[in-house]
Amino acid sequence: MARSPDTEVKAGLLERLEKGVVLGAEGYLFELERRGYLKSGPYVPEVVLDFPDAVRELHREFLRAGAEVMVAFTYYGHREKMRLIGREGDLEPLNRDALRIARAFADEGGALLAGNICNTWAYDPEDSDRTGTVVREMYEEQVGWAVEEGADMIIAETMDYLGEALIATEVAKAAGLPAVVTFASTQDTTIEGVEFDEACRRVADAGAEVVGLNCSRGPATMLPMLEEIRAAVECHVAAQPVPYRTTPEEPTFVGLRAADGSRAFPIALDPFTCTRFEMADFAVAARDLGVGFIGICCGGAPHHVRSMAEALGREVPASRYSPDISLHPVLGENIQEKEKRYYDW
Numbered sequence: 001m002a003r004s005p006d007t008e009v010k011a012g013l014l015e016r017l018e019k020g021v022v023l024g025a026e027g028y029l030f031e032l033e034r035r036g037y038l039k040s041g042p043y044v045p046e047v048v049l050d051f052p053d054a055v056r057e058l059h060r061e062f063l064r065a066g067a068e069v070m071v072a073f074t075y076y077g078h079r080e081k082m083r084l085i086g087r088e089g090d091l092e093p094l095n096r097d098a099l100r101i102a103r104a105f106a107d108e109g110g111a112l113l114a115g116n117i118c119n120t121w122a123y124d125p126e127d128s129d130r131t132g133t134v135v136r137e138m139y140e141e142q143v144g145w146a147v148e149e150g151a152d153m154i155i156a157e158t159m160d161y162l163g164e165a166l167i168a169t170e171v172a173k174a175a176g177l178p179a180v181v182t183f184a185s186t187q188d189t190t191i192e193g194v195e196f197d198e199a200c201r202r203v204a205d206a207g208a209e210v211v212g213l214n215c216s217r218g219p220a221t222m223l224p225m226l227e228e229i230r231a232a233v234e235c236h237v238a239a240q241p242v243p244y245r246t247t248p249e250e251p252t253f254v255g256l257r258a259a260d261g262s263r264a265f266p267i268a269l270d271p272f273t274c275t276r277f278e279m280a281d282f283a284v285a286a287r288d289l290g291v292g293f294i295g296i297c298c299g300g301a302p303h304h305v306r307s308m309a310e311a312l313g314r315e316v317p318a319s320r321y322s323p324d325i326s327l328h329p330v331l332g333e334n335i336q337e338k339e340k341r342y343y344d345w
């Protein structure tokens with residue numbers, strides 16, 4: 001459905017960033033896995049085709065929580081991953097449906113529609129010419145569908161290799177769309193060994209309007225790196241951490257260990273989850289560092305996003321139901337004498 005010509009033209013990504021923080025929201029893979037619509041392991045967004053209403057509902061929740069960008073759920077919806085689960089033939093319908101579903105909510109809430117590409121698992125810096133061509137073709141087809149479905153921007157994320165990130169940037173720029181390109185810091189450098197501030201600078205030089213980090217690190221271990229990236233580039237910086245309590249000893253969520261030593265990633269991370277207050281604090285800290293595009297990644301849920309929006313001084317549709325503990329029968333301000341039997345503190 002095309003926008004009618006008399007509709008007010010909505011501000012694009014860069015215009016919005018000039019005015020202040022743009023709030024994003026991701027975490028579709030983990031949240032839809034928790035809800036029983038997506039398999040952990042392959043993590044392919046089959047839900048778009050199999051249960052589109054589940055995807056719609058999560059878009060609705062993120063929009064109501066204050067997300068200004070509706071990210072089409074095409075993460076890992078690329079040729080390599082679709083082949084893995086024997087659904088390569090569904091690649092184009094999945095991508096187009098994901099874009100259309102997201103666009104309906106972007107239009108409804110005045111949000112931006114982002115086409116989404118990510119690390120492919122196909123890139124090999126030791127064989128960069130050949131594998132780079134494969135990656136480029138995968139990105140070109142996904143970005144091509146995003147353009148045809150009316151995307152306002154491209155988010156290229158969880159990049160592990162500078163080489164792959166540069167290809168993503170080139171493809172997004174060739175399509176004429178603003179590009180947000182973010183690395184997932186699983187190590188101290190990209191896998192080729194490039195420092196992240198340098199990698200971000202290179203991607204910015206290649207034309208990305210927004211560069212930064214997403215996934216992998218929680219607020220505590222992402223913030224120091226953001227400071228370095230902010231100092232290294234002139235352009236806007238993006239930060240979409242995972243809402244998990246990563247530490248200097250275990251800086252990424254893949255490394256987090258339960259008390260018995262077992263690996264918590266990816267489906268036993270619950271005890272490490274940040275509260276909404278911790279994510280609200282992150283949003284403020286990132287803003288104060290000069291980060292313009294702030295969001296959340298795997299593990300994020302609408303309550304986090306609403307608290308982040310509110311910490312940034314916003315009232316969003318879901319704020320109507322924001323907590324008011326003063327009305328709680330036991331914890332509130334007007335506790336009846338008879339209620340005191342419920343507690344003894």
Ligand SMILES: [Zn+2]
Nearest residue numbers: 215216297298
């Ligand atoms: Zn993530």
